[in-house]
Amino acid sequence: MSIAAEPQTRTVALIGNPxxxxxxxxxxxxxxxxxxxxxxxxxxxxxxxxxxxxxxxxTLIDLPGTxxxxxxxxxxxxxxxxxxGRRPDTPKPDVILCIVDANNLERNLYLVSQVLELxxxxxxxxxxxxxxxxxxxxxxxxxxxxxxxxxxVPIRAHKxxxxxxxxxxxxxxxxxEQPASAPESPFPEPFQGEVARIEAWLADARPGLPxxxxxxxxxxxxxxxxxxxxxxxxxxxxxxxxxxxxxAARQRLAEAGCPVxxxxxxxxxxxxxxxxxxxxxxxxxxxxxSGDRVDRVLTHRVWGTxxxxxVMALIFQAVFTWSIPLMDLIDAGxxxxxxxxxxxxxxGALRSLIIDGMIAGVGGVIVFLPQxxxxxxxxxxxxxxxxxARAAYxxxxxxxxxxxxxxxxxxxxxxxxxxxxGVMATRVIEDRRDRMTTILVAPLMSCSARLPVYTLLxxxxxPPVAVAGFxxxxxxxxxxxxxxxxxxxxxxxxxxxKTAFKGPTPPFVMELPAxxxxxxxxxxxxxxxxxxxxxRRAGTIIFAVSIVMWxxxxxxxxxxxxxxxxxxxxxxxxxxxxxxxxxxxxxxIDAQIATLEARADGEQKRLxxxxxxxxxxxxxxxxxxxxxxxxxxxxxxFPAREVVVATLGVIFDVGSDVEGEEGASRxxxxxxxxxxxxxxxxxxxxxxxxxxVFFALCAQCVSTLAVIRRETNSWGWPLFCFAYMTVxxxxxxxxxxxxxxxxxx
Amino acid sequence: MSSVAELPPSVAELIPLTLLRxxxxxxxxxxxxxxxxxxxxxEMGLRRxxxxxMIRPGSPCxxxxxxxxxxxxxxxxxxxxxxxx
Numbered sequence: 028m029s030i031a032a033e034p035q036t037r038t039v040a041l042i043g044n045p046x047x048x049x050x051x052x053x054x055x056x057x058x059x060x061x062x063x064x065x066x067x068x069x070x071x072x073x074x075x076x077x078x079x080x081x082x083x084x085x086t087l088i089d090l091p092g093t094x095x096x097x098x099x100x101x102x103x104x105x106x107x108x109x110x111x112g113r114r115p116d117t118p119k120p121d122v123i124l125c126i127v128d129a130n131n132l133e134r135n136l137y138l139v140s141q142v143l144e145l146x147x148x149x150x151x152x153x154x155x156x157x158x159x160x161x162x163x164x165x166x167x168x169x170x171x172x173x174x175x176x177x178x179x180v181p182i183r184a185h186k187x188x189x190x191x192x193x194x195x196x197x198x199x200x201x202x203x204e205q206p207a208s209a210p211e212s213p214f215p216e217p218f219q220g221e222v223a224r225i226e227a228w229l230a231d232a233r234p235g236l237p238x239x240x241x242x243x244x245x246x247x248x249x250x251x252x253x254x255x256x257x258x259x260x261x262x263x264x265x266x267x268x269x270x271x272x273x274x275a276a277r278q279r280l281a282e283a284g285c286p287v288x289x290x291x292x293x294x295x296x297x298x299x300x301x302x303x304x305x306x307x308x309x310x311x312x313x314x315x316x317s318g319d320r321v322d323r324v325l326t327h328r329v330w331g332t333x334x335x336x337x338v339m340a341l342i343f344q345a346v347f348t349w350s351i352p353l354m355d356l357i358d359a360g361x362x363x364x365x366x367x368x369x370x371x372x373x374x375g376a377l378r379s380l381i382i383d384g385m386i387a388g389v390g391g392v393i394v395f396l397p398q399x400x401x402x403x404x405x406x407x408x409x410x411x412x413x414x415x416a417r418a419a420y421x422x423x424x425x426x427x428x429x430x431x432x433x434x435x436x437x438x439x440x441x442x443x444x445x446x447x448x449g450v451m452a453t454r455v456i457e458d459r460r461d462r463m464t465t466i467l468v469a470p471l472m473s474c475s476a477r478l479p480v481y482t483l484l485x486x487x488x489x490p491p492v493a494v495a496g497f498x499x500x501x502x503x504x505x506x507x508x509x510x511x512x513x514x515x516x517x518x519x520x521x522x523x524x525k526t527a528f529k530g531p532t533p534p535f536v537m538e539l540p541a542x543x544x545x546x547x548x549x550x551x552x553x554x555x556x557x558x559x560x561x562x563r564r565a566g567t568i569i570f571a572v573s574i575v576m577w578x579x580x581x582x583x584x585x586x587x588x589x590x591x592x593x594x595x596x597x598x599x600x601x602x603x604x605x606x607x608x609x610x611x612x613x614x615x616i617d618a619q620i621a622t623l624e625a626r627a628d629g630e631q632k633r634l635x636x637x638x639x640x641x642x643x644x645x646x647x648x649x650x651x652x653x654x655x656x657x658x659x660x661x662x663x664x665f666p667a668r669e670v671v672v673a674t675l676g677v678i679f680d681v682g683s684d685v686e687g688e689e690g691a692s693r694x695x696x697x698x699x700x701x702x703x704x705x706x707x708x709x710x711x712x713x714x715x716x717x718x719x720v721f722f723a724l725c726a727q728c729v730s731t732l733a734v735i736r737r738e739t740n741s742w743g744w745p746l747f748c749f750a751y752m753t754v755x756x757x758x759x760x761x762x763x764x765x766x767x768x769x770x771x772x
Numbered sequence: 773m774s775s776v777a778e779l780p781p782s783v784a785e786l787i788p789l790t791l792l793r794x795x796x797x798x799x800x801x802x803x804x805x806x807x808x809x810x811x812x813x814x815e816m817g818l819r820r821x822x823x824x825x826m827i828r829p830g831s832p833c834x835x836x837x838x839x840x841x842x843x844x845x846x847x848x849x850x851x852x853x854x855x856x857x
Contacts, residue, residue, distance in 0.1 A: 095815035099808070131838045134817040162839065251807045288807060292814035296821075309839075322827075322841070326834060420843040423832045427845070433832070531808075535832065535848065536816055539841040 037201050038086045038118045040110050042142060043126030044135050045092035045457075046540045048154040048184055052126055053089045054552050055184040056194075061087075063560050065740040067116060071105045072454065080194045088117065091457075094134070096141040096242075097291075099252045102459060110145055111240050121201040123149045124193075129159040129166065129181070130541075132307060136299035137292075139175070140213050144242050148200045152193055153181040158541055163310035171306045185546040213298035214245070217283040218290055221248060221276040228272050232261050248276060249288045318413075318542040325417050326539075335418055339440060342405045346398055346444045353397035361390035379581055380574070388573025388666075393562065395447055395730065398475070400558050402441055402448045407553040411545035415455075416537055423535070429517050430524030432458070432535050435465040439516070442472035443509075446731040450738055451557055460528035464520050466738060467748050470731050471516040473509045473723055476669040480722045481508050483672055487695035488715035504719075511723045515755060561734065568733035572666050579637040580663065585630055593627040625677075632677050637663055651721065651757070652714040652764040654703060661721065668727040713767025717760040725756035789852040790833065792826035797836075798854035799823055805851035813848065824854060 043049040053061075057076025064073045074089040090106040098104040105114070112119025125142050127135040142149055159166070172179045178196035182189030212219055226244050233239070239247075239259065247255050247269075256270060277287045325331050365382045372378040409415045415437065423433030434456045442449030449469040456462040473481075481504075489501045584590070597620055604616040632638050641659025648658040656678045664671035672694070679697040701709040726732065732745040739745070786801055800822045803810050817837050818824075828834035831846035 094817075095812075097811070097815065131817070131840050133838055137815060137817075164839075251811075288811045289814075292811070292819055296814075296819055322834075326828060328830075416843070420832060420834070423843070423845070433843075535843075535845045536813075537832075537843045539834065539843055541841075 036084045036086060037080075037121045037198075038088065039122045039124050039197055039201070040088045040090055040120035041124045041126060042090045042096075042106060042110065042138070043092060044094055044128060044131075044138060046538045047092070047126045047128040047135065049089070049092055049126045051184040051546070051549055052124075052152060052154065052182065053087060054549065055187055055190055057087050061556070063556065065737075066105050066114070067740070071102050073117075078194070080198050083198075085197075086118065088120065093138070095138060096145075097246065097250065099250060099254045100459070104254075104258065107145075107243070107246075110142070110147060111242070113240075121148065122197050123147050124197065125149060125151050127151050127153050129153050129156045130162065130164070132303055133296065133299050136302055137295045140295045140298050141242075143175070143177070144212065144245070146241070148203045149177045150193070150196050150200050151175065151177055151179045152189075153179055154184065155541075156181045157183060158543075162316070165308045167306045171302065174302050174306070185549060213294040214290065215285055215294065217280060218248075218285050218294070221280060225272060225276060228269075229259070232265055232268065233259075234262060236260060248273060248280075249291050251288055316541075321542060322417070322539070325414070326420060328421075331417070331421055335421055338409070338414075338418075342402070343444065345405065346401050349401055350397040354394055357390065357394050357397070361386060361394075376581065380577060383581070384574040384577030385570070387577075388570045389566075395445060396558055396562070398445050399448045399451075399561055400554055402444055403452075403554045403557045404550065406437065406441070406452065407550035408545045410455075410553075411543075411549050413540045413542045416539045419455075419537055420539060429520045431461055431464060431520055432456070434537070435461060438465050439469055439472060442469040442474060445474050445476070446470040446472065446728065447561060447734050448557070450731065450734045451561065453738065460524070460530060463739065463744070464523045464528050466735055467523060467744070467751075468516040468520045470726055470728065470735075470748065470752065471512045471519065471724065473512045474728075476667060476728065477508070477722055479669045479672045481505055481719055483675075483694065483698075484715045484719050487698050488710060488712055504716075508719055508723045511720060511759070515724060515759075519751070519755075560737075568729065568736070572729045576637075576663065576666050579640075580632060580635045582636060583634065585627075585634055589630065590627070593623060593630075597623050628677055629679070632659075632674075638678075650765070651717045651760045652711070652768070653717070654709055656701075656709075657714075657718065661725075661727070664722075664727050666727075666729045668722050668725070671722065671727075711768075711771070713764045713771060716767055717764035720763045721756045721760035723756075724752055724759050726752035785855055786853040787856060789824060789826075789835070789849045789854050790829065790846045792824070792829070792854065792856065794826055794829060796856060797823060797825035798856040800852060801855050802853040803851060804853070809848070810851070813852070816842075818852060823857075 041049055041053055053074070053076060056078045058078070061074060061076035064075075065071070066073045071091060076087040076089070078085045078087060088109060090109060091102075093103070093106060096107050096110075098107050108114045109117050110120060110123055123142055123145070125139050127139060139151060153166075153168075156166070168179060168181065178200060180189055180193045180196050182193055184190070214222075222241065222244050225247060226238070226241065229239055229244065243255065247259070250256075253270075256266065256273065259269065261269060280287055280290065325334060365386050368378065368382055368386065372381070406415065409418070419433035419436060421433065422436035426433050426435050435453070438449045438452040438456070440449075441452050446469050449472065450466050453462050453465045453469070456465060485501050485504050489504050492500050494500050494503060600616050600620050600623070604613055604620075607613050607616060638655075638659050640662055641655040644658045644662070645653075645655040648654075648661070653661075657675075660671050660674040660678055663674040675698070676694050679694065679701060698710050699708075703709055726749040732749055735745040735748055736742055787798075789798070789800075792798055800818060800820055803813055803818060803820065805813075817840075822837060825836040826833065827836055827841065832843045833846055833849070835842055835844060
């Protein structure tokens with residue numbers, strides 16, 4: 028018997044500037060084996076993958092794209108801590124893989140110089156060499172390797188060229204505990220002297236603690252925001268002492284002609300220039316590429332905007348129309364499964380739990396998938412070919428007025444289809460404040476799930492008359508509902524940027540990457556990645572809430588005597604049907620049975636915990652013009668707002684299957700006939716409007732809240748979102764009802 | 773801006789980046805502003821000596837820097853003085 032050796036695992040961390048093709052390299056190395064999560068306590072995405080090198084298992088860690096390793100916040104600290112092995116939740120990387128764009132070596136080498144200073148084994152992967160060649164740039168690779176002192180591997184990840192060489196370089200480098208030669212500091216002598224001085228001071232002030240990595244000591248000196256100072260654990264918390272040391276050091280450096288922080292840019296760009304001198308040759312005249320000519324049209328204020336509107340209209344059309352057959356298919360599949368279970372199981376709580384709780388819950392999750400997949404398929408194409416950055420550039424002027432940037436536009440637009448992909452699409456926004464604001468207002472965009480609510484109530488209560496001869500009042504009401512959401516979102520975004528997310532805006536710089544043909548592999552990969560991350564992360568929460576809501580509607584049961592009375596009547600009718608001879612009579616009896624069953628169901632729902640809750644909250648919803656039935660339907664629609672239509676159907680004794688044209692019209696009739704206890708009609712135009720405004724503004728969608736929880740990595744933000752939207756919805760609905768009633772009177 | 777172009781080079785040497793005309797290029801000379809903003813701009817490559825070409829003025833404007841096209845808001849660029857080529 029041989030002792031099976033545990034296959035050695037190694038870890039590599041990927042770092043690079045934005046738009047260097049880092050995600051493509053990550054995808055090409057790890058294939059489909061990847062996991063997306065979150066670093067605890069921050070909003071930074073933790074993306075890990077696996078690959079095999081010479082039979083050994085490797086873990087890949089993808090770090091956020093960045094121009095510089097200069098942490099000024101908790102989020103920016105993550106990358107530095109991961110690479111230095113300072114995070115307990117992440118293994119210390121054996122190698123750092125730095126992705127470098129061959130077209131912009133000066134700026135990319137700025138980051139490389141920081142990475143090399145971390146003192147970890149490093150490999151450089153050079154991407155977009157084909158584009159550099161097209162532009163007439165030539166590179167002396169052996170010379171660059173020699174100067175940098177680390178392997179430099181040219182790759183074309185989307186064509187899988189150079190990946191083997193890259194893996195070999197990683198495997199060879201990983202065996203070194205330290206880099207082959209300690210990198211020379213790019214900083215001038217006086218700066219290095221001050222760093223050594225602070226190192227010595229810290230050694231005294233941190234007895235028993237491992238010395239702070241030299242890179243972090245440098246950063247302490249360079250970080251004028253003071254963030255890192257608060258990050259250092261000191262004996263007796265002598266923060267003032269450290270601060271005084273640093274200020275004194277900066278003073279001396281300024282006098283020595285090395286002002287902080289400017290000295291860093293001078294030193295690193297100087298270093299980059301010395302690395303590249305004689306390595307890169309460029310044509311004297313930059314060639315005008317076909318991409319430049321395309322850009323002249325696509326970023327034009329008029330033509331570019333028109334093309335953008337057309338592209339978005341096309342995508343929306345696809346999201347709405349292409350998804351319908353798929354969503355119907357999923358609906359039918361879920362319905363079929365429910366029928367199957369109904370057939371094989373005896374009636375009872377367990378069957379109801381499986382059908383109405385579990386199957387309906389899972390169905391409620393996966394029914395969103397077609398829209399998510401289609402939207403991310405198109406966004407993936409636009410992103411990969413380089414158009415999405417142009418769209419953000421075009422929309423920036425508009426979004427600046429709300430305190431946001433052009434990068435928020437696509438996520439908000441996506442939210443008209445569904446807030447879930449919209450919230451997920453905010454990952455492209457680097458600025459945390461902008462991203463949080465966008466996430467928090469995205470659910471205010473009228474998503475497709477609000478449509479059934481609008482359609483039902485508009486068809487039932489808004490008279491089909493034309494205003495000014497040609498504009499239908501019904502259509503105008505629909506547009507008004509969308510406008511309510513957009514205007515509220517604008518106001519909330521503006522308010523959030525003035526209060527909770529106030530602060531200096533970081534410079535808005537967006538790279539407009541060179542156009543290229545989208546890679547099907549990358550596009551499909553992104554689409555599935557986002558789809559699955561929704562199912563896995565949000566699915567569990569949605570599933571759990573669906574079961575809770577089921578229980579609230581199922582318990583307690585009707586007393587046996589009531590149930591028996593209904594059963595008896597139905598049985599009697601069934602006997603009559605057996606005896607009936609003509610088709611017309613059978614049909615009439617079937618209709619009676621359906622009415623009875625709907626009534627029994629309605630009785631049960633009224634008795635349930637949720638029905639009782641509706642009665643308890645009736646005083647609260649009365650100012651909105653609602654009675655307890657509408658209140659209960661609103662509570663029941665917490666998991667998903669479109670459920671309110673089915674719930675209204677149950678509560679008003681029509682049955683839950685109101686989706687067919689006939690059912691909807693039966694529900695409309697039932698709603699029109701509904702009365703208060705004193706005989707006044709329950710639904711008036713102000714009441715209908717109040718319900719619509721409530722659903723336009725409320726956060727009745729557990730899937731969205733689950734995705735916000737996943738993206739912000741906290742329960743606080745989804746709770747805040749739910750709270751503020753519910754408050755807005757409540758007062759919005761009250762305003763509409765009160766004003767409407769006053770006008771009508 | 774034609775008046776600036778007609779001035780002798782010693783006077784017309786430095787202009788704010790935002791005043792470059794479409795297609796005109798220049799070399800970054802000074803980056804002025806608060807410490808953190810300037811530092812971030814430098815990290816992104818807007819450093820002394822960098823070659824910049826204005827593609828589309830306005831806010832945000834489109835510039836070419838080191839062979840890359842960037843969209844930047846003009847408010848951020850007002851402190852960047854360039855020497856027109």
